[in-house]
Amino acid sequence: MTLPTIRTVGVIGTGVIGSSWTALFLARGLKVIVTDPAPGADGKLRDYLLNHWPTIPNAKVTQDEYLNNFRFVKAIDTYLGDLDLIQENGPERLDFKRRLFAHLDANTPEHVLIASSSSGLPSSEFVTECEKNPARILVGHPFNPPHLVPLVEVVPHQGTGDAYVTAAIEFYRSLGKDPVLVKKETPGFIANRLQAAVCAEAYSLVSRGVVSAEDLDKTVTSGLGLRWALTGPIMTNTLGGGGNFNHVMDHLGPALKTWLYDMRRHEFDVDSQDVDVLKQKVNEWTSRVNLKEIEESRDKLLVGLIKSKTEGSI
Ligand SMILES: NC(=O)c1ccc[n+]([C@@H]2O[C@H](COP(=O)([O-])OP(=O)(O)OC[C@H]3O[C@@H](n4cnc5c(N)ncnc54)[C@H](O)[C@@H]3O)[C@@H](O)[C@H]2O)c1
Numbered sequence: 001m002t003l004p005t006i007r008t009v010g011v012i013g014t015g016v017i018g019s020s021w022t023a024l025f026l027a028r029g030l031k032v033i034v035t036d037p038a039p040g041a042d043g044k045l046r047d048y049l050l051n052h053w054p055t056i057p058n059a060k061v062t063q064d065e066y067l068n069n070f071r072f073v074k075a076i077d078t079y080l081g082d083l084d085l086i087q088e089n090g091p092e093r094l095d096f097k098r099r100l101f102a103h104l105d106a107n108t109p110e111h112v113l114i115a116s117s118s119s120g121l122p123s124s125e126f127v128t129e130c131e132k133n134p135a136r137i138l139v140g141h142p143f144n145p146p147h148l149v150p151l152v153e154v155v156p157h158q159g160t161g162d163a164y165v166t167a168a169i170e171f172y173r174s175l176g177k178d179p180v181l182v183k184k185e186t187p188g189f190i191a192n193r194l195q196a197a198v199c200a201e202a203y204s205l206v207s208r209g210v211v212s213a214e215d216l217d218k219t220v221t222s223g224l225g226l227r228w229a230l231t232g233p234i235m236t237n238t239l240g241g242g243g244n245f246n247h248v249m250d251h252l253g254p255a256l257k258t259w260l261y262d263m264r265r266h267e268f269d270v271d272s273q274d275v276d277v278l279k280q281k282v283n284e285w286t287s288r289v290n291l292k293e294i295e296e297s298r299d300k301l302l303v304g305l306i307k308s309k310t311e312g313s314i
Contacts, residue, residue, distance in 0.1 A: 003113065003163060003167045006030070006171050006174075007030060007031060007084055008031045008033065008082055008083050008084050009030050009032050009083065009086070009087060010032075010033050010035075010076055010079065010083040010087070011025070011032055011034040011035070011086075011087055011089065012034075012076065012089060012100070012104075013036050014038075014045045014089070015036070016145075017089045017117050017142060017144065017145075017146060018034070018036065018117075019044070019045055019048040020048075020052075020142075020144070020145040020147045020148075021087050021117070021142065021147070022048075022049065022070065023048065023052050023053075023066075023147045024146055024147040024175060025087075026049065026061070026065075026066045026069055026070055027056045027058075027060065027066055027147070028059075028060055028061075028175050029060045029061050029065070029069075030069075031069050031070070032069065032070040032071075033070070033073060033082065034070055034072050035072070035073050035075065037074075041072075042072040046067075049066070049067055052145075052147065053066060053067075055147075056148075057148070057176070057303065057307060057310070058176060077107060080108045080109070081109060083112055084113075085112065085113045085171060086114045086115065087115050087140065088100065088104075088114065088115065088117060088118075092118060092119055092120070092121060094121055097116060097118065097121060098125075098128060101114070101116070101123075101126050101127055101130055101137060102130055102131075105127075105130035105132045106130075106131070106132055110132060110136070112136060113136050113138075113164050113167055113168060113171070114136055114137045114138075115137075115139065116138075116139050116140070117139075117140065117141060117146075118139050118141060119141060119192060121139075122139065122155065122185040122186075123137050123139050123155065123160070123185075124158060124159075124185055127157060134157075134159055134160075135159055135160055135161035135164060136160075136161065136164045137160065137164075138155060138160045138164060138168055139153070139154070139155035139156075139189070140154055140155075140168055140172065140179075141153040141189055146177075148299075148302055148303065148306060149302075149306075150176070150177045150306065151178055151179075151180065151191060152180070153180050153182050154168050154169055154179050154180065154181050154182065155182040155185060158185075169181065198220075201263055202216050203274075203278050204263070204267065204268040207268065207274040207277045207281065208266060212285065213281050213282045213284075213285045213286075229305060229309070230309070230314050231314070
């Protein structure tokens, strides 16, 4: 089965993620039909597009085309027949997505790929009432903001057709993104699970007073994270073992076992008083810094980092 070239995308929901996807789709020259029932959503989207234009890397169109090649509609139903792909970005609620996907599936031509930005709800749980063609539904989970961060986790459910999985990967790649295929549905997919594991240990170390919140962050930004933006944990360890991952496992395996044992003994409990201790320690630090400045500086440097990665060879 050959799926049609994707020229027109439907965007459902223009909150944090939907606005950013819209900016990316438009900057890559696609036509976008977009909807969101929130009062003032149309104006907010226009402001977002205008404000973020300068930060979008490798735009393929002029600013004028970018700002005019979309139509904000009150109801998308009339336009479902014009779409080649839908990217859904509504609230992360099972009842909402289940109802919405049943409606989209019933009213969109059978071949149209429908992707959800869901952060953790697997599509197998919200295609249950889709009768027409649930095989064209999958999760395309971006990282915020999708117009900058290249990762998209493509997560099919057991009934998703291979042709749709391939089409989704090719589509995201054509936008300049770096899609990763999650072969088995798993809660939180991959990136959020990794993030949860690191954060749980970070929270434990800070709440136990092993390290300050500020210095904990520094161990990531000046150490682990710097390398991980270029080589992930597997390649980093392979290089650390002189190019031999087996050596790392044989050499550091026993130490890993001891550390993991200790970490389990001090596992962070989100239902305990440790949460209050953690909050107090984090707030003590963050109340002393200018968060807006940090965020702006982060976004500016992120654009530069992604640019140098694109120009480099890793
Ligand atoms: N925020 C993140 O960092 C992030 C990252 C990756 C994925 N996601 C996922 O993306 C999805 C959207 O998250 P968000 O952070 O943008 O949420 P958000 O609350 O910012 O936006 C959700 C939008 O959906 C709109 N909406 C509600 N009902 C609707 C309907 N019937 N039709 C169309 N739009 C409707 C709301 O008005 C709102 O603007 C969620 O599934 C979330 O898990 C979020």
